[in-house]
Amino acid sequence: MNVFKIVDKAVLLLMPLLSPICVIDSHTQGEPTRVVVSGGPDLGSGPMEERLQRFRSEFDHFRTAVVCEPRGSDVVVGALLLEPTQPESTAAVIFFNDVGYLGMCGHGTIGVLTTLAHMGKVGGGLHRIETPVGIVQATLHEDRCVTVENVPSYRFRSSVTVTAPGYGSFTGDIAWGGNWFFLIANPPCLLTLENRTELIATTTAIRNALDASGITGAEGAYIDHIEFFSAPYSSENSSRNFVLCPGASFDRSPCGTGTSAKMACLYDDGELVPEMPWRQEGILGTVFEGSIRKGHDGHVHPSIRGRAWITGESKLLFEDGDPFSTGIKL
Numbered sequence: 001m002n003v004f005k006i007v008d009k010a011v012l013l014l015m016p017l018l019s020p021i022c023v024i025d026s027h028t029q030g031e032p033t034r035v036v037v038s039g040g041p042d043l044g045s046g047p048m049e050e051r052l053q054r055f056r057s058e059f060d061h062f063r064t065a066v067v068c069e070p071r072g073s074d075v076v077v078g079a080l081l082l083e084p085t086q087p088e089s090t091a092a093v094i095f096f097n098d099v100g101y102l103g104m105c106g107h108g109t110i111g112v113l114t115t116l117a118h119m120g121k122v123g124g125g126l127h128r129i130e131t132p133v134g135i136v137q138a139t140l141h142e143d144r145c146v147t148v149e150n151v152p153s154y155r156f157r158s159s160v161t162v163t164a165p166g167y168g169s170f171t172g173d174i175a176w177g178g179n180w181f182f183l184i185a186n187p188p189c190l191l192t193l194e195n196r197t198e199l200i201a202t203t204t205a206i207r208n209a210l211d212a213s214g215i216t217g218a219e220g221a222y223i224d225h226i227e228f229f230s231a232p233y234s235s236e237n238s239s240r241n242f243v244l245c246p247g248a249s250f251d252r253s254p255c256g257t258g259t260s261a262k263m264a265c266l267y268d269d270g271e272l273v274p275e276m277p278w279r280q281e282g283i284l285g286t287v288f289e290g291s292i293r294k295g296h297d298g299h300v301h302p303s304i305r306g307r308a309w310i311t312g313e314s315k316l317l318f319e320d321g322d323p324f325s326t327g328i329k330l
Contacts, residue, residue, distance in 0.1 A: 021066060021316040024118065026111040028308040029286035031253035033111030035079045036066060037119065039316075043082065043094075051082065052094055052132040056101060061326040063096045068327030071316050074098045074249040077108050079115075084130050090122060092130035098330075099247035103133035104178025106256010106288070106304050110146040113138045114308035133178055145307045148256060152299035153177040153264040156218055164205035177260030177302065179225050180217035181243075182210060187228035191242045193283055196250060199228065203244035227258045237281040253306070254282030259290050260302035267292055267300050280304075 021039035025032060041059040043051040055063070065071065067078045074097070082092040093112055095102040102108070109129060116122045117140055124140045137149040157174040160182070164170065172184035188202050189195045203226035210216075210223050217223055224246040232240045243251040243258045251258070259280040266272035278290040292300040318325045 019318070023066070023314055023316060024115045024310065025312040025314070026114055026308045026310050027252075028107035028110045028114075029253040029282060029288065029306050030284045031107045031251055031255075032076050032311070033079055033105075033108045033115075033308070034067060034072065034076050035112055035115045036081060037115075040080050045083070045085065047085065048082075048092060048094070048130055048132045051092075052101060055080070055094055055096075063101075064098070064327035064329060065318070065325065066316065066327075067096065068098050068329065070324055070328060072098070072327070074247055074330070075252065077102070077105055077111075079105070079108050079112050081112070082130075084128075086128070086130065086135075088128060089130050089135065090127040091116065094132060097246060098249070101132075102179060102246070104131050104136065104151055104257055106148055106150060106178070106258075106260065107251070107253040107306065107308075109136060109138055109148045109256070110306050111308045113140055113146050114144070114310065117144075118310050131178075143307075145305055147303055147305040150256065150260045150302045150304065151178050152295055152297055153260040153302050154299040155261075155265045155268045158265070158268070160215060162206060162209045162213055162215060164202070164209040167202050167205045170206055173265045174215070174217055174223060175261035175264050176217060177262075177264065178257035179261075180221050180223045181225045181227050181258055181261040182206065182215075182223050183227045183229060183258075183262060183265060185229060187230055187242065191228060191230050191240050191283060196283070199242050200244065200248065200250060203228065203242070203250075204248065207244065225255075225258060227255070227262070229262065232279075232281045233285065234281060237279040237287055239278075240281040240283075242283050250283065252282065252284055253286060254280040254288040256288060256304045256306070259288050259304050263290055263292050263302050264300050267294075 095105040134151040226244040243255040289305040
């Protein structure tokens, strides 16, 4: 399905001054997604990893123009729709934010499928969506909720201790859920919105300490997501979390890839079995419903279910002489 309008590369290089970008905004359980539906770069027709590399090396100004201030903010996750490489796929997508690119995004995938339905491009049922880290399957249900079958997830290392200067020592698990996570029990304060300043400062210090200590994911991958978890506030739920995203923002949703990483750790500990429900509560009290199945690859295959709401359709404009046409890099 061709859900993305390609513009000539020569035109795109002048894009910050001349070419409008059409976007549709949504939020998934509180976390925003901005889907680029026209006006984006031609990244070719190669594998998704090659397209991501081209996006990063040639068109990074497009990323910053779409999601950074003054048109966006540090919490907005962008989703660049692309034509899929395989005929059985519905769409392909590259996710990005104010500081870089995301391998996968659970809340963003829910937002993308909801946006495609809003555009009349897809109906209910199962859809394949290509990402740079693999193909995910997403089902649009009659109640407008979406279930995302994420990429295979696993715990890489358990009980890793790191010392963050000024904040103390923290022990957690390193896990993959489409992005790399360091998951920590026993947060320094209650996981409430009122404590966000302390939570951001602490998780940022932990991320910096992991990097300084050479603690990584597989093959030296940088761990860019830090997740605190605790008991839920609602007895209907299984856990509550706070997730620091790449950069300085925190996830307003319960974090789809973070929930996937958490369920992989629980499976390893024998605390979660296939098809057992897991209700992940986020910092706003919103919930993703999760479960896992066991794959032949030895990893778990997590699913998350949530809902997105369309919040706007707009055209991003770029005036000649605007010093911030490609965004403010904070």
